[in-house]
Amino acid sequence: MTTAPVITGDRLRLRPHVMEDLDAFWAFFQTPRAQFVDGPDNKTHLWYGLASEVGSWELMGMGGWAIEVDGEIAGQVAITQPPHFAETELGYILFDGFEGRGLACEAAALALAYTRQEIRPASLVSYIHRDNARSIALAERLGAAHDPDARTHDPDDVVYRYEVAA
Secondary structure (H helix, E strand, O other), rough: OOOOOOOEOOOOEEEEOOOOOHHHHHHOOOHHHHHEEEEEEHHHHHHHHHHHHHHHHHHHHOOEEEEEEOOOEEEEEEEOOOOOOOOEEEEEEEEOOOOOOHHHHHHHHHHHHHHHHHOOOOOOEEEEEEOOOHHHHHHHHHHOEEEOOOOOOOEEEEEEEEOOOO
């Protein structure tokens, strides 16, 4: 069975999801921090979403990682391409209490480096709600450029494109 590899950074660890992550995700989706992310209607839908992040590793060789800081889940970074995405996406969320320390940048940079070395997709983008200034700033910090001509699955999103080969 293929699972998410463990990747250790300076201040965090990317690890496969475990069932205990479900409650932290549910709590996140109840906060204003989730305003720019499509959230589940209930815990069953959340379970389906988390299971798809885990199962994507087996089906596609990519998926989601839990961001772990000092033994606590701090969010998620993922390399995914569900059927409604035109291109492979680098996505990231950070839970309350972990923002402002560069953790999202470190986690996304680790995922980006892994993707360039191991997954090597034909293209890589981040689909970001046009009003999510912090996420746009992070994509730019990671080297992505706005691509106004790229297709998106949500009319409220903009697309930021990464170089696949570093």
